[in-house]
Amino acid sequence: MRFLPLFILTLVVSPPKIVHAREGVLVVANLADSSLVLSKSEIRSVFMGGSTKGLSPVEFVPGSYIRKVFNTRVIGLPEARIQSFWAQMRFSGRSSPPVSVDSIDEMLLFLAEHKASVGYLPEGTSLPKGLTVIYESI
Amino acid sequence: MPKYITTVVFIILAMPMTSAIAGTKDELAFSGFARVVGGQLSTNEASYANYDNSWSFSEDSLIALQADYAINTQFSISAQGILHSGSDRDSGLDWLYLTYQPSSSWQFNVGRLRIPVLNYSDVIDVGFSYPWVNAPEQVYSRRIFYSGYEGLNVRYQTHLGNVGIGIEGYWGDFDGEVFSGQEAFEVDINDIYGAVFSLNYKGFQFRSSIARISEVVDNSVQIDQLVGGLTSAGFDELASKFRLDDGLSVYVFGAGYISLDWFVNAEAMSVDSDLDVLSGITSYYLTVGRYYNSVLFHATIARSRQDENSIENTIPVGVSPLLDVLSTSVDTINALFPTDDLDSLTLGLRWDYNTHLAFKTEVSFLKGKEGKTSLFYVALENADFDRRASLYQVGVEWVF
Numbered sequence: 001m002r003f004l005p006l007f008i009l010t011l012v013v014s015p016p017k018i019v020h021a022r023e024g025v026l027v028v029a030n031l032a033d034s035s036l037v038l039s040k041s042e043i044r045s046v047f048m049g050g051s052t053k054g055l056s057p058v059e060f061v062p063g064s065y066i067r068k069v070f071n072t073r074v075i076g077l078p079e080a081r082i083q084s085f086w087a088q089m090r091f092s093g094r095s096s097p098p099v100s101v102d103s104i105d106e107m108l109l110f111l112a113e114h115k116a117s118v119g120y121l122p123e124g125t126s127l128p129k130g131l132t133v134i135y136e137s138i
Numbered sequence: 139m140p141k142y143i144t145t146v147v148f149i150i151l152a153m154p155m156t157s158a159i160a161g162t163k164d165e166l167a168f169s170g171f172a173r174v175v176g177g178q179l180s181t182n183e184a185s186y187a188n189y190d191n192s193w194s195f196s197e198d199s200l201i202a203l204q205a206d207y208a209i210n211t212q213f214s215i216s217a218q219g220i221l222h223s224g225s226d227r228d229s230g231l232d233w234l235y236l237t238y239q240p241s242s243s244w245q246f247n248v249g250r251l252r253i254p255v256l257n258y259s260d261v262i263d264v265g266f267s268y269p270w271v272n273a274p275e276q277v278y279s280r281r282i283f284y285s286g287y288e289g290l291n292v293r294y295q296t297h298l299g300n301v302g303i304g305i306e307g308y309w310g311d312f313d314g315e316v317f318s319g320q321e322a323f324e325v326d327i328n329d330i331y332g333a334v335f336s337l338n339y340k341g342f343q344f345r346s347s348i349a350r351i352s353e354v355v356d357n358s359v360q361i362d363q364l365v366g367g368l369t370s371a372g373f374d375e376l377a378s379k380f381r382l383d384d385g386l387s388v389y390v391f392g393a394g395y396i397s398l399d400w401f402v403n404a405e406a407m408s409v410d411s412d413l414d415v416l417s418g419i420t421s422y423y424l425t426v427g428r429y430y431n432s433v434l435f436h437a438t439i440a441r442s443r444q445d446e447n448s449i450e451n452t453i454p455v456g457v458s459p460l461l462d463v464l465s466t467s468v469d470t471i472n473a474l475f476p477t478d479d480l481d482s483l484t485l486g487l488r489w490d491y492n493t494h495l496a497f498k499t500e501v502s503f504l505k506g507k508e509g510k511t512s513l514f515y516v517a518l519e520n521a522d523f524d525r526r527a528s529l530y531q532v533g534v535e536w537v538f
Contacts, residue, residue, distance in 0.1 A: 041300040041302065041339075045295075051242050051302075053242075063493075076396075077398065079493070080488075083494075083537075091264045
């Protein structure tokens, strides 16, 4: 029990931030109806095995910088926790993680080729015709 | 529900799917998980969670393989087999089910499943999914959570404004034990049903669950012999108190908050039993965790309290040798009743080396009550053991 005060201190001290405050992320979908706008909570649900509003999510592989921005801005969970969550979902028969891609080019190609797919991109990415922004992080 | 569901799933597995369902998309995927867990208890007077005074890596270590076969976009079949190294657990096919998912909101699972009473009860073997090496014993040690059931599970999830809502119901045949570590009180359960309700709002999570086991069948030779002896000696009322033929209910409430840096999570459970010999237990845990990138420090307090459950021995002593034997038997069984009062503090660390591999270590300071079982196994010669000990554990969790 001698190390209990040190342990409590560890729990209290703030960890370093890994993502800068001003970086934004666009959530874009391949939709015929370009008027669809979702809330942050609904986007989180789409990418975390919840109700998807008929959309099929696609994400970046773990370790990519844009994924860290998305996790920080939208999902609100550290990567380790997200991986624990998917282990729980997969091995209890609930759901599986979204399809993942390696690069922005791959993401744009996947979204263009799959109707009702939804992914995310760095703020400022020029979007080809057919993709609609359904959420923009502040 | 008849125990034919697994057979039906097997038949479906064997059917020529591609010709039966139009527009099929064959897809077979394999995944799995494994854990190597070691532990040592600080005392040689007792064992706890099957750990004693020498390091053991065989109690909780396991490897599992899961196969998912997507028949089409709505139907899939999954099987999960687990090999346990622990003497307390049977290896075999733990999950085998058909999934029908007509939309992202609705999901139906039929087959061999596990009951989702607690947040982690159906993934208790998937150590990668929770922060501890050992989920709090006071809440998670009941064997009822480890055994599968054969039946149906229906899930519905939706959004109302910014609130995520999940509702789940299940029903089926169950063949398991109610209480762990007490061989005298083994009972089989033939029917179980329950519901789970969950809410998510921003980082807040609430989860409540109820399960009802409506039919319990006595599986204990020791109890059977006592009940038979009491009945033939005319002590019908006493015999009826020992008879294991009624139901029990489990109530769970959980709440938590999670952010990028830290989380807090708690679950409280109450088991109410209609059986005189298996009276109720209440337990809870509260965990606080702090993330430093891929390293998590966590602290957990947990407590369990079991109702007093001794049955009054009304047999007169010294009247006849037969009655003396019966009276002694009643006292013996009374002494075996679990009295799992235990407080604990667990301090732990989890390091996610990558997205598939995590290393864990933790220490649990255990404080039970003298004269009670307190989730320890104490040999007769160590009856004076003070029910205080520390459990040291290390673990490696792998998902693939």
